Amino acid sequence: MSESPIQLPTTVQELNEITVRAQDILRSSGENLVGIPPAERTIQNTLLKLQEDQSHAAALQTLCTFPAMVHLDKDVREAATEAKKSLQKAWSALFSRRDLYAILRQLEQDSATVAKLNAEPETKRLLGHTLRLFERHGAGLSESDQQKLIQVRSEISSLELDFQKALNExxxxxxxxxxxxxxxxxxxxxxxxxxxxxxxxxxxxxxxxxxxxxxxxxxxxxxxxxxxxxxxxQVCVTTNSPILDRLIQLRHEAAILLGYKSHAHYQLDINMAKQPETVDEFLNDIMSSISDKLEDDKKELLELKRQEYETRGWSNQFDGILHSWDVKYYQEILFKKKYAVDNSLIQEYFELEHVRDQIMGVYSKIFQLRFEQIPGKYWADDVTLFAVYDQKAQDEAGEDAKRDPSAFKIGYFYLDLFPRPGKYSHQCVVPLRPSFVVSQTGERLLPVAVNVGNLSRPTADRPALLKHSEANTFFHEFGHVCHAMSSKARYSIFNFSWSVVPYPTSLAMDFLEVPSIMLENWLWEPTVLKRLGRHYKSGDNLPDELIKSLVKTRKVLKGLLFSQQLAITAIDLKVHSIDPNSREQSIAQLWKEMSESIVGVKLEDGPNVNPACQLYHIAMGYDAGYYVYAWSEMHAHDLYTRFRNTPESETKALDEALGREYWEKVLVPGATLEPIELLRSFLGREPNQQAFQRYLTEP
Structure with a gap:
């Protein structure tokens, strides 16, 4: 038996039994709380007991929901999809209980309780977030309106999982x-x-x-x-197009029931941005900044296309139009011609296992951690497991640490990096188990996460090799892993998490990506590239000249590539900001119209073409939330000024003291503090857009 903290079920029956156990925990939790006589109710036996029961259910739910993304057995994957629907309903049922809401509201009215909460900020914050969850489940509405909301939310959850399942399968x-x-x-x-x-x-x-x-x-x-x-x-259009239409309609109805103008207003209310109007202004500022660069980028690629058509004798076929399928192709040609960067050649220097080990080496250095692989067989043959230790704390403990090194273990993570049939087909980090302090023992349950990837597999004659963009994605996702490992919060609700799990969390979605996007800067630092790049045959390091050329490409076509991201952001925000009954175009038509207007690149035509139907994000919690990538990048560049105060200064990317400060001030608090407080704490000032604007506009 391996040390694996997670053992996924092997059969549908086993999975269903775990689902029932998790549901029972949530159901009995509510009943037990209501059963406490009013005179005997305390913070401990109401709020804290409710939170701990949720924590135990959250630690259990992975076993019956995560298999939907990765399990080898299709029947188990399908059962896991249904289990997630059941558990979402169970959590929703818990937070829809008006009697529980009334009991918790009473905690705010007792002066002795309020005094105790004021002395315990994290517990006070827990009460506020828990009440907010009840209110966002309609516990403050009339009973009839709440019942409508429950029905709508139930259908939304089911449709979102059907959308994801179609793409996975x-x-x-x-x-x-x-x-x-x-x-x-x-x-x-x-x-x-x-x-x-x-x-x-x-x-x-x-x-x-x-x-x-x-x-x-x-x-x-x-x-x-x-x-x-x-x-x-055209992938999944027949299945997902009607699902998406229905989802957007239902989301709007739910928002109206809760008193919001639109689903976007509902979603952003608990984020840093607070309202769609703020995001609109932000997007307009960015588009204004990059508009000239966007036009120059398109002209440059179109000229390369014209030259190639002329060289190949296709001049009579040149249409003077930049199509969606032209962009990445002529980007590669531009890299080779203008910057002497051949991504196929560079890929030979990024062998996956070496890159993985070096990325862990970089993270272990800057955060002062230690990663140890745990041998064993997990849900697929190529899945690996690692334990994470706080090396700084262990070093500081001196001789005492030698007696029990396991005392410095802070979590576990799995790597599941290659595509296979039925597996989730993008990149993400899934929190498999939150971290929290068990009240009966005072011990901390360690967090568990998994990096689900879809990187190029090894072939018969060479190992798995990564493009620089794939290495960058790996580095980004590993930042999420470290974020998940960092929690010292007493309560699971304040852990790193996102909507792929059914249990409630409170980390703002427009801060979730900030730490990892900031860390992407490391993949453009020559010192880091030197460590990661080693030729898979010769063992030679990535040459300095190639590193210089690669670094120069960071901003190449940034106007065009960023505008493509902003187009998706604008489309997502629009469809969730207006009454869908007043929208004249279909989502496919709106996507094409807005994207071509914003970017100026001709999209794919043809029957059953709908880019929204392949967008996992729109059914995985990023609805009215795709803006978080650009928003997070703004804050990420600001944070990075601590590591590189001016473009000319020597990098502090591998500075251990600064890296550990980032760990302690930005990652460790999780959602126990507001995101703006985390930013202020590390920056030592108010956040601003200056570094982001320089990145967008300077050569």
Whole structure:
């Protein structure tokens, strides 16, 4: 038996039994609280007991919900999807109880209780967040309106999971010949499945991220790139388009019931931004800053397209239009021609296991942690498990630490990095178990997380190799892992988390990405790139000249690429800010119209094309929340000024004291403090946009 803190069920029956146990904890928790005579009610046996019961249920729920994303058995995945629906209903039922809400509200009216809460800020904050959860579940509404809200929310939860499931289970692929894949590397093609049809040999190209990226960046025939782009934009449209229409309608109805103008107003009310109007102003400022650069970027790519068409004798086919399937392809050509950066060559220096170990080395240095791999077999053969230790605390303990090194263990994380059928097909970090202090023993239950990735698999003749962008994503996600490991909060509600789990948390969505986006800066530091880059055959380090060239590409096409992100942000915010009954266009039409207007790149056409249907975010808690990436990047650049005060200054990226300060002031508090307080604490001043604006506008 391995040390694994999580043992996923192997059968549907086992999974269902765990689901019932978690539901029973939540159900009995409410009943027990109501059963306490009014004169005997205290903070401990009401608020704190309710929170601890939720914590235990949250620690259990992973076993019956996470399998939906990764389990090898399709029946178990489907059962896990249904289990998540059941548990979302169980949590919603708990926070919909008007009797519990009334009991907790009474805590605010007792002077002795208020005095005690004032002396315990974290517990006082817990009461505020718990009451807010009840209110956002309609406990303050009339009974009839609350019942309507419960019905609407139940349907929303079910539809969101159906949307995700359709994408996870999708097996769409297309058959392409070697000629059609001209320009793509042999190394990538060697990892593709093959088949013979009508006497011709074909490669089977999936609609998963590694395949889409390889085609979009390298396939020199525009028709091939177009076919893949259009096919991807048709994935799950038949299933997810009606789901999305219904979701947006129901979200609006729920927001109106709760007294909000729109779903966007409801979502942002508990975030840093507070209201959509603030985000609109923010987006307009960014678009104004990058507008000239956007136009220059498009002209530069279009000129490269014209030159290639002329060179290849296709001049009569040149349409003077930049299509969506042109962008990444001509970006690669630009990197090679202008910056001497060949991403296929650079990829040979980023062997996955070496990159993984070096990334852990960087994080262990700057945060003063230690990572130890735990051998064992987990839910898939290529999943690995690591324990995390607070090396700084262990060093400070001196000889005492040698007697019990396990006392300095602060958490566990898994790496599940490669695609497989039925698995969640993007990148994310899932909190598998929150951290909290068990009241009966005073011991802390350690957090557990998993980095779910979809990186390029090894092939028969070479190991798994990462593009720099994939290494950057890995580094970003590992920042989330460390955030999850850092909690010293007494209560689980203040842990790192996000909406992929059914239990309630309170970390603001527009702060969630800030710490990891800040840490992406490390993947552009020459000292860090030197550590990560080692040729998988020769063992040579990434050459200094190649590092310099790569670093120069960081802002290349930033106007165009950032505007594409902002277009999705604007679309997401618009569809969730207006009454869907007043919207004349379909979501697909609105997406095309707004994106082409904002970016100026021609999108895919054709039957059943709808980019919203492949956007996991819109059904995974980022609805009216896609803005968090740009918003977080603003704060991330501001935070990074502590590591690089001016563009010319020597980097402090590997400064242990500064890195540990970041850990202690930004990551460790979690949601026990407001995000603005965390930013002020580390910056020593009020946050501002200056560093972000420099990043957007300076060469």
């Amino acid at each position: 999708d097996t769409t692929d297309i058959l392409l010949t070697a000629d059609e894949l001209e320009g793509c590397t042999e190394a990538w093609k060697s990892g593709l499945a093959r088949m013979e049809k009508d006497g011709r040999n074909y490669y089977r190209v999936t609609m998963k991220t590694p395949d889409i990226l390889n085609v979009s960046r390298n396939a020199s025939l525009p028709e091939t790139r177009k076919r893949v782009a259009v096919t991807y934009r």
